[in-house]
Amino acid sequence: MTEPNQAILPRGVVQQEFQKAIEKFRKLLGAGNVLDQDEQLVPYMKIMMPVEESRHAPSAALIATNVEQVQGVVAICNEHKIPVWTVSTGHNLGYGSSAPHHRGQVILDLKKMNKIIDVDPELCTALVEPGVTYQQLVDYIKEKGYKLWVDPPAPSAIVGPVGNTLDRGVGYTPYAEHFLFQCGMEVVLANGKVLRTAMGGVKGSNTWQVFKWGYGPYLDGIFTQSNFGIVTKMGLWLMPQPDVFKPFAVKYQKDEDIADLVELFRPLSINGIIPNGVVFVGTLYEASATVRRSDYTTDKGATSKETIQRIRDERKIGAWTVYGALYGTQAHVDINWKIVTELVQESGKGEIVTEEQAGSDPAFKYRADLMRGNMTLTEFGLYNWRGGGGSMWFAPVSQARGSETLKQVELATQILNKHGLDYVGEFIVTQRAMHHIIDVLFNRTDEEEMKRAHDCFAELLDEFEKNGYGVYRVNTAFMNRVADSYGPVQREINKTLKRALDPNNILAPGKSGIDLDT
Amino acid sequence: MNVSRRFILKGIALGGLAGMTLGRWSLSLANNAVSAQAQSTLPLLVLVSGEAEQSAFLRGIAAALPDKRPWVQRTDLGMGFVQDFTRLLRSGPPIRIIGLVDDASAALIVELARASDARLPWLGYHSASPGQSRHRLLGGQASSELAARLDSRQWTAILGLALASRGSAPTGLAPPADAAQSPLTGHFVSFAIET
Numbered sequence: 001m002t003e004p005n006q007a008i009l010p011r012g013v014v015q016q017e018f019q020k021a022i023e024k025f026r027k028l029l030g031a032g033n034v035l036d037q038d039e040q041l042v043p044y045m046k047i048m049m050p051v052e053e054s055r056h057a058p059s060a061a062l063i064a065t066n067v068e069q070v071q072g073v074v075a076i077c078n079e080h081k082i083p084v085w086t087v088s089t090g091h092n093l094g095y096g097s098s099a100p101h102h103r104g105q106v107i108l109d110l111k112k113m114n115k116i117i118d119v120d121p122e123l124c125t126a127l128v129e130p131g132v133t134y135q136q137l138v139d140y141i142k143e144k145g146y147k148l149w150v151d152p153p154a155p156s157a158i159v160g161p162v163g164n165t166l167d168r169g170v171g172y173t174p175y176a177e178h179f180l181f182q183c184g185m186e187v188v189l190a191n192g193k194v195l196r197t198a199m200g201g202v203k204g205s206n207t208w209q210v211f212k213w214g215y216g217p218y219l220d221g222i223f224t225q226s227n228f229g230i231v232t233k234m235g236l237w238l239m240p241q242p243d244v245f246k247p248f249a250v251k252y253q254k255d256e257d258i259a260d261l262v263e264l265f266r267p268l269s270i271n272g273i274i275p276n277g278v279v280f281v282g283t284l285y286e287a288s289a290t291v292r293r294s295d296y297t298t299d300k301g302a303t304s305k306e307t308i309q310r311i312r313d314e315r316k317i318g319a320w321t322v323y324g325a326l327y328g329t330q331a332h333v334d335i336n337w338k339i340v341t342e343l344v345q346e347s348g349k350g351e352i353v354t355e356e357q358a359g360s361d362p363a364f365k366y367r368a369d370l371m372r373g374n375m376t377l378t379e380f381g382l383y384n385w386r387g388g389g390g391s392m393w394f395a396p397v398s399q400a401r402g403s404e405t406l407k408q409v410e411l412a413t414q415i416l417n418k419h420g421l422d423y424v425g426e427f428i429v430t431q432r433a434m435h436h437i438i439d440v441l442f443n444r445t446d447e448e449e450m451k452r453a454h455d456c457f458a459e460l461l462d463e464f465e466k467n468g469y470g471v472y473r474v475n476t477a478f479m480n481r482v483a484d485s486y487g488p489v490q491r492e493i494n495k496t497l498k499r500a501l502d503p504n505n506i507l508a509p510g511k512s513g514i515d516l517d518t
Numbered sequence: 519m520n521v522s523r524r525f526i527l528k529g530i531a532l533g534g535l536a537g538m539t540l541g542r543w544s545l546s547l548a549n550n551a552v553s554a555q556a557q558s559t560l561p562l563l564v565l566v567s568g569e570a571e572q573s574a575f576l577r578g579i580a581a582a583l584p585d586k587r588p589w590v591q592r593t594d595l596g597m598g599f600v601q602d603f604t605r606l607l608r609s610g611p612p613i614r615i616i617g618l619v620d621d622a623s624a625a626l627i628v629e630l631a632r633a634s635d636a637r638l639p640w641l642g643y644h645s646a647s648p649g650q651s652r653h654r655l656l657g658g659q660a661s662s663e664l665a666a667r668l669d670s671r672q673w674t675a676i677l678g679l680a681l682a683s684r685g686s687a688p689t690g691l692a693p694p695a696d697a698a699q700s701p702l703t704g705h706f707v708s709f710a711i712e713t
Binding site: 037038039040042043044045046048053063089090091093097098111135157158294298375376377378380381382383384386387388389443444445446 | 622631647707
């Protein structure tokens with residue numbers, strides 16, 4: 001239950017001081033861009049983590065429309081020691097949504113800084129503000145008639161490249177590793193100065209969006225998954241539209257097939273035959289496009305092996321379904337398709353499914369759309385698998401080896417099932433590394449299940465860490481815990497940087513476990 | 519994208535829809551509705567999905583608004599719905615949107631509402647199994663008062679009535695449970711959005 005937001009204050013700030021700051025925000029941004037009423041703030045409180053909303057309730061939300069306003073917000077925050085949690089489009093679902101790291105932080109919402117500043121159709125680059133969505137970028141490219149593709153993460157249309165890249169998110173085309181394809185940033189620092197990274201610092205340079213490194217220490221990285229500045233512009237590279245795009249699936253029937261699959265497909269990833277991430281989708285993840293758990297059982301607890309087998313049999317879903325795509329000229333794709341099909345046939349298992357054979361299969365269409373950079377929201381179907389609004393991504397990274405797969409699946413399944421939850425997971429091989437993506441889905445209306453989900457996630461982190469795995473990203477409730485996984489020296493260097501760049505600790509304290517007050 | 523072309527109810531058999539207008543919702547209809555009602559109240563759009571379409575939620579709304587004909591729209595996860603709903607939120611006249619939908623639709627709708635600067639006076643999560651329902655509510659004072667009343671077999675009707683009347687109608691006005699109608703089971707999210 002929410003309480004009157006007057007009762008919610010930033011950590012260490014008294015009501016009188018907060019009101020002074022709010023008045024200054026109103027003068028700077030206009031009253032309509034300072035939100036402090038319950039019904040204005042509830043949209044920022046829809047979290048999917050297994051904790052009370054009150055722990056992440058904001059005291060206010062500010063909507064800035066230009067860089068000068070962001071500088072003004074930072075100045076007021078410094079003066080009154082107001083912590084500000086910045087969001088771009090704020091749709092970081094499964095990682096904390098738009099809610100702040102901790103109660104009372106003021107949200108700085110950059111959704112209205114949504115200008116597409118430049119798209120170069122020859123160099124295939126773009127420069128955008130934080131509020132620009134992938135849908136907006138696609139519409140712009142279409143309107144201009146450019147032959148360029150974007151690479152959205154699964155929530156595609158509603159999210160944007162700046163927020164996703166800064167959280168080091170990934171997509172599904174050959175440009176999937178978003179930070180790799182980022183080039184140049186504009187950052188408002190806590191002291192109010194505006195930094196343009198790399199070539200952006202050179203007067204008269206036209207290379208800000210084409211050369212990542214500039215001169216001296218490479219700075220862009222410290223503004224990702226961090227709280228050292230507020231990014232107000234970002235460059236990215238766009239993929240030239242290939243002549244031919246050929247998505248495909250390969251279905252495998254046995255759980256243990258996953259080990260051989262990774263060995264089979266990794267070389268195709270490393271040598272560029274399959275240039276996008278090869279995705280190995282588990283049964284329940286694949287089923288979520290069309291099936292709800294309640295279609296098969298209303299039993300509490302984890303879904304039984306027998307039920308999962310029934311779903312496989314009745315819905316013709318594999319234990320694992322591999323998705324990849326080929327991109328290039330017709331000749332290029334023809335040669336690579338021959339390599340892929342011969343390799344699968346020689347392996348003696350696996351059923352290849354082409355786009356034509358898949359027909360209207362919604363699961364195939366969904367994956368093909370992702371690999372093509374099309375807008376699709378099918379992944380939201382995951383939230384209906386169990387229902388109840390709880391979702392946390394657990395995403396450990398390992399070497400891309402078959403030997404890494406089964407032991408992870410078994411460990412994760414055992415922990416999830418112990419807590420009455422399901423393994424809903426997939427692996428993504430991107431050349432040498434492999435992301436294991438598990439959606440921990442649970443019912444937020446059931447207090448007891450919330451507690452189980454919380455304990456489950458904590459145990460997943462603990463047990464995977466014991467086996468040498470770290471997650472690449474995590475929701476706000478577990479950021480501090482995950483920062484510990486990466487060791488005390490990393491934590492200390494992050495704190496040292498924070499102290500130097502933001503001595504008043506006003507920028508998103510708690511992000512990635514970086515907070516001068518804890 | 520033409521909003522009116524997209525916002526179409528496709529053959530839903532809405533048994534409890536006495537007095538409600540099924541069909542397409544469009545910006546022009548919204549404008550007309552505002553003129554007709556002389557701004558005394560906001561026009562109302564009702565969003566439903568899945569089993570909620572057949573529930574007493576709609577009968578509760580009809581009981582709250584016996585003289586009005588709210589529009590009812592089924593939600594989906596298609597890009598057409600997203601684009602049209604966004605346009606309605608951003609470009610249409612002031613409107614009140616209430617709904618009872620599945621978790622996937624709710625996640626999308628609430629995110630779109632926030633992106634469009636809409637207010638969210640009510641957000642509720644509901645889980646119902648035979649003989650038991652659970653409700654988790656966000657939304658200030660009004661939700662506090664309503665929360666206690668939802669612990670009933672008639673929770674969907676009470677919810678519909680309360681959301682349609684903005685909490686002003688006594689829940690005793692909720693239509694009695696229809697013996698022929700199975701209670702709603704599963705997971706749902708209710709909301710009220712105002713632009």
